[in-house]
Amino acid sequence: xxxxxxxxxxxxxxxxxxxxxxxxxxxxxxxxxxxxxxxxxxxxxxxxxxxxxxxxxxxxxxxxxxxxxxxxxxxxxxxxxxxxxxxxxxxxxxxxxxxxxxxxxxxxxxxxxxxxxxxxxxxxxxxxxxxxxxxxxxxxxxxxxxxxxxxxxxxxxxxxxxxxxxxxxxxxxxxxxxxxxxxxxxxxxxxxxxxxxxxxxxxxxxxxxxxxxxxxxxxxxxxxxxxxxxxxxxxxxxxxxxxxxxxxxxxxxxxxxxxxxxxxxxxxxxxxxxxxxxxxxxxxxxxxxxxxxxxxxxxxxxxxxxxxxxxxxxxxxxxxxxxxxxxxxxxxxxxxxx
Amino acid sequence: xxxxxxxxxxxxxxxxxxxxxxxxxxxxxxxxxxxxxxxxxxxxxxxxxxxxxxxxxxxxxxxxxxxxxxxxxxxxxxxxxxxxxxxxxxxxxxxxxxxxxxxxxxxxxxxxxxxxxxxxxxxxxxxxxxxxxxxxxxxxxxxxxxxxxxxxxxxxxxxxxxxxxxxxxxxxxxxxxxxxxxxxxxxxxxxxxxxxxxxxxxxxxxxxxxxxxxxxxxxxxxxxxxxxxxxxxxxxxxxxxxxxxxxxxxxxxxxxxxxxxxxxxxxxxxxxxxxxxxxxxxxxxxxxxxxxxxxxxxxxxxxxxxxxxxxxxxxxxxxxxxxxxxxxxxxxxxxxxx
DNA sequence: TTGTAGGCGTTATCAG
DNA sequence: CTGATAACGCCTACAA
Numbered sequence: 001x002x003x004x005x006x007x008x009x010x011x012x013x014x015x016x017x018x019x020x021x022x023x024x025x026x027x028x029x030x031x032x033x034x035x036x037x038x039x040x041x042x043x044x045x046x047x048x049x050x051x052x053x054x055x056x057x058x059x060x061x062x063x064x065x066x067x068x069x070x071x072x073x074x075x076x077x078x079x080x081x082x083x084x085x086x087x088x089x090x091x092x093x094x095x096x097x098x099x100x101x102x103x104x105x106x107x108x109x110x111x112x113x114x115x116x117x118x119x120x121x122x123x124x125x126x127x128x129x130x131x132x133x134x135x136x137x138x139x140x141x142x143x144x145x146x147x148x149x150x151x152x153x154x155x156x157x158x159x160x161x162x163x164x165x166x167x168x169x170x171x172x173x174x175x176x177x178x179x180x181x182x183x184x185x186x187x188x189x190x191x192x193x194x195x196x197x198x199x200x201x202x203x204x205x206x207x208x209x210x211x212x213x214x215x216x217x218x219x220x221x222x223x224x225x226x227x228x229x230x231x232x233x234x235x236x237x238x239x240x241x242x243x244x245x246x247x248x249x250x251x252x253x254x255x256x257x258x259x260x261x262x263x264x265x266x267x268x269x270x271x272x273x274x275x276x277x278x279x280x281x282x283x284x285x286x287x288x289x290x291x292x293x294x295x296x297x298x299x300x301x302x303x304x305x306x307x308x309x310x311x312x313x314x315x316x317x318x319x320x321x322x323x324x325x326x327x328x329x330x331x332x333x334x335x336x337x338x
Numbered sequence: 339x340x341x342x343x344x345x346x347x348x349x350x351x352x353x354x355x356x357x358x359x360x361x362x363x364x365x366x367x368x369x370x371x372x373x374x375x376x377x378x379x380x381x382x383x384x385x386x387x388x389x390x391x392x393x394x395x396x397x398x399x400x401x402x403x404x405x406x407x408x409x410x411x412x413x414x415x416x417x418x419x420x421x422x423x424x425x426x427x428x429x430x431x432x433x434x435x436x437x438x439x440x441x442x443x444x445x446x447x448x449x450x451x452x453x454x455x456x457x458x459x460x461x462x463x464x465x466x467x468x469x470x471x472x473x474x475x476x477x478x479x480x481x482x483x484x485x486x487x488x489x490x491x492x493x494x495x496x497x498x499x500x501x502x503x504x505x506x507x508x509x510x511x512x513x514x515x516x517x518x519x520x521x522x523x524x525x526x527x528x529x530x531x532x533x534x535x536x537x538x539x540x541x542x543x544x545x546x547x548x549x550x551x552x553x554x555x556x557x558x559x560x561x562x563x564x565x566x567x568x569x570x571x572x573x574x575x576x577x578x579x580x581x582x583x584x585x586x587x588x589x590x591x592x593x594x595x596x597x598x599x600x601x602x603x604x605x606x607x608x609x610x611x612x613x614x615x616x617x618x619x620x621x622x623x624x625x626x627x628x629x630x631x632x633x634x635x636x637x638x639x640x641x642x643x644x645x646x647x648x649x650x651x652x653x654x655x656x657x658x659x660x661x662x663x664x665x666x667x668x669x670x671x672x673x674x675x676x
Numbered sequence: 677t678t679g680t681a682g683g684c685g686t687t688a689t690c691a692g
Numbered sequence: 693c694t695g696a697t698a699a700c701g702c703c704t705a706c707a708a
Binding site: 004050052055057065073074075076082083086090096098100104110111113117141250253257278280282284 | 403418
């Protein structure tokens, strides 16, 4: 393993100083003889010289890299988000590095620190909520930060989110108007992210603006057995026109699968509404109605916002909060038939 | 924005030399008075000092980071893979950075270069195939590299793959034995990755070992219209017991969706076999039979292998090629009924 | 038990 | 048009 050539080696061979090489590398040709210029070029190619980004970064405090920290790489949500961020970054000439905090406070912290120390130009993050103070400190220290799909209480950090509450309200109201009499909210247990809260608020408002207040029985958290989870619904659907709002892809799948196994037909016996437009929701069972977040766009916008910050194209004093519109996609799973 | 304290600042305040601080930071307490030790500690906390990884890395050529370069962040395959790699890395105390080449030669190259320059300890990659020479060069220069789900012709680079050919052959044979008379291979157009080739080989072998040679009509590439794509199959299934092998999740979805729209029932009229066990394949339409790759495990093993390399726990002279076993999961979509 | 001095590979400020 | 020289922040022989 041969030692990599440095700027010094080039300088020695060409017979000029390192300064000149550095100038060459940074495209400062204004005052440089064609002669030396081409000699340098030759030698660089000959030795396959490549500047050390790390040394450069130590000096300049720049890196050309942007970080994205997600809380769970496994979720389709983050795949789409990453794609959006990634596309925007390459378009603008930045390099994206994605890290997975895996919902762990310590990992998250470590990634933030490392990225900061390696002079990442900015970080887009969907945080775990366990490092709020740390995030604020970093922001304070001048790190460029954009939150995705969440914002922070004091709203001091830029964010890009979607209008979950409004759209949920609209969708629920639409279901009521269509004739559904009972709409159930089915969620994972213990999921109290801010997104989930927003959706729930929308759900409640949808109820209020149509059928009066929400009853406790309308909110279901997945239990150990699907049997007991869906007991109430199974009893209800024969008596009243019933729909189920599944707030995660995984819940939606389990719900579909359970009702299928019980020979409960959709939409004849039961209406189904999902959240997030996963690829299979359109293709199967005649289509599942869903509320769709523009996830890819959230990623893009977050990256664009961050890059504007990096380039100093934004007023530094005030945080920006972008809110993107969701859409309600009606498919067959909520075509009330009976 | 206040300047970050450096080792020098700490040294000045404590009244010792930077050497001592450096020793402290690296846990070399052997010869250090409790006194100075605790003073240093105090000042570090007081100033919130944090060592600069970048300066450290410039000196030590280490970084504690591992890179993962995927060709398309959007694919569920890479989500699972990333999770596997990520888990193994955190367990072993490495930090993972994921980059998306987006099937672009230039991006891929850039990520490789950057990671190398930032002293990444090693890189796991699913390459685009467009930078073979470059990869070999990097390997030559001492960069630790592990390929996932692919290997390279001269087999000089470590790899972790799965036994796609064998399992496909087994599955296809099983379908024939069950009584299917025609099995079709449906693929995206222009997908000639090595994985796809392996699967196709398995498909062909499956045919050969049972029903004789493959006929041209049995291999279908998705056309612009689903109508024309599936024409042959639609004609055939009434006459002979027919099954369709969909080699990608997206093809599988489209296939299911198309046959559903034509009221062709699965498995009564047509058998369906998929590749890759996506979450919905189990939950819907009574379950789709699939060939399942242990993707998460591929990620884990790749990371473990790489880390062994990094730690020098492997013979340096010979490339390692891990081949993990796939499984054939039979569900209802291939229960021959008629 | 601690310090000095040189170096890691660049860039930047002068001064020629 | 080009070069010394001093940083950037840390590590590490070698000294003391």
